[in-house]
Amino acid sequence: MLGSLSAFIASWMVRRLAPLASGSGIPHVEAVLAGLTPSASVGLIPVKFIGGLLAIGGGLALGREGPSVQMGATAASTIGRLLRLGPVDCRSLLAAGAGAGLATAFNAPAAGAIFVLEELVGRFEARTACSALGASVSAILVSRALQGGHPDFVVADSPMVISVSAQLLFLLTGLAVGLLSVLYNRTILVTLRLAERINVGVEIRAAIIGAFGGLIVWLTPHLAGGGDWITQSAIDGTLVWTALPMLYVLRLVFGSVSYAAATPGGLFAPMVALGALAGLGCGDLAHVLSPTLAARTTPFVVVGMAAMFAGAVRAPLTGIILVTEMTNTPSLLLPLLSGSFAAMFVADAMGEAPIYQALRVRAAGEKR
Structure with a gap:
């Protein structure tokens, strides 16, 4: 019953308040960086956050990283607009926010920066690489100060020698x-x-x-x-x-x-x-x-x-x-x-x- 109610509320919030919050959100971030669609408004963040908690907490087999990436990208884009930055700077900032979201979700700063270049942008850009690295490192410092720096999964007897x-x-x-x-x-x-x-x-x-x-x-x-x-x-x-x-x-x-x-x-x-x-x-x-x-x-x-x-x-x-x-x-x-x-x-x-x-x-x- 609680799982059904949680999914119902999460879906209702998405449809009524922020349709772009549906699903992973990474395809939307990629479309924004490709110039195919405008970035989401700041109203997406609470819908994505609360809706994700309800859906995942209610038992659905979904991950936390998609919401983290989209929320990070939306927050960074909003900051860029508030600071009246140019389109190029706003784009780099959005990509950096997305990478920081992934880095925080998995406690993996290098992966967050590489994900921006390899998947979201699809090519190496010095400005974007610098922004993504800085944002990922900053996000991880805050995350580790709050939660510690242990890896997500424990592998016993590491390192391993493979013939x-x-x-x-x-x-x-x-x-x-x-x-x-x-x-x-x-x-x-x-x-x-x-x-x-x-x-x-x-x-x-x-x-x-x-x-x-x-x-x-x-x-x-x-x-x-x-x-x-x-x-x-x-x-x-x-x-x-x-x-x-x-x-x-x-x-x-x-x-x-x-x-x-x-x-x-x-x-x-x-x-x-x-x-x-x-x-x-x-x-x-x-x-x-x-x-x-x-x-x-x-x-x-x-x-x-x-x-x-x-x-x-x-x-x-x-x-x-x-x-x-x-x-x-x-x-x-x-x-x-x-x-x-x-x-x-x-x-x-x-x-x-x-x-x-x-x-x-x-x-x-x-x-x-």
Whole structure:
């Protein structure tokens, strides 16, 4: 009941007060930086904040990073307008605010800056790079002063030494996760299309999905939200391998349905959780085939997280740096590069568009 009511209120707030607050918000930020649409008003921030708390707190499988990115971008854009800065400065400030939002959400300052250049802007700009780095560092200093500087996920016995001969296993892991990243993108888009065909109001649809989320919270509370518990359990290797396929399908469907509720919420954390599950499955299989080369599953989980991001978002540098900062595993750089390359190769070969690009094109088509 509470999950249904929370989703209903969040959806109502979005539709009535700030329609741009729906979903992740990252496609909208990209459209603003591309000059395709104006930036959102400051009224989006409280709707995104409260709506995100209600949706994620109510049990929907959504991440915190999308709202953080859009709120950061909107706040920075508002400051630029109040200071009467020029269009170029306002654009750099907006991008920097978005990067600071991502950096704070994952306690990952370098990833926040790289995300701006690789995904939001799509090219290196000295002004934007400087602004993004400054904003990310400033945001992290404040965040760590309030919450501490521990990484999001704990990896035991780090650093890890990976033999050169084991790189083939990580390459194969990236290929497998690349296929799953294509499945992830297509599931999100298909679910959105199916949800639109349901002849009910947006708030009623959100309430129905919220009731489903509330049921999952009641039965298995660890499966709700962004999926941090799932990711940490995969890193620790405490999940039974026979349960991985069912758990993966459940989170995939639940996450896609949650995003179709049109409430504030992001895709990063759920995507990373799915990558962790896929990586654990690949690690278990590799250990059976070659116990010597694949003595531990943890490296495969970390590679799966980055590979899922690389295949779905098509921003490999951001994914590699983000996962490295979240897990504090710089020793896995070469496996991360191998897995991310393979995942991107598969997604590109299958002609799959990056998820945020697909969502942006879809949103533009709805406005016509």
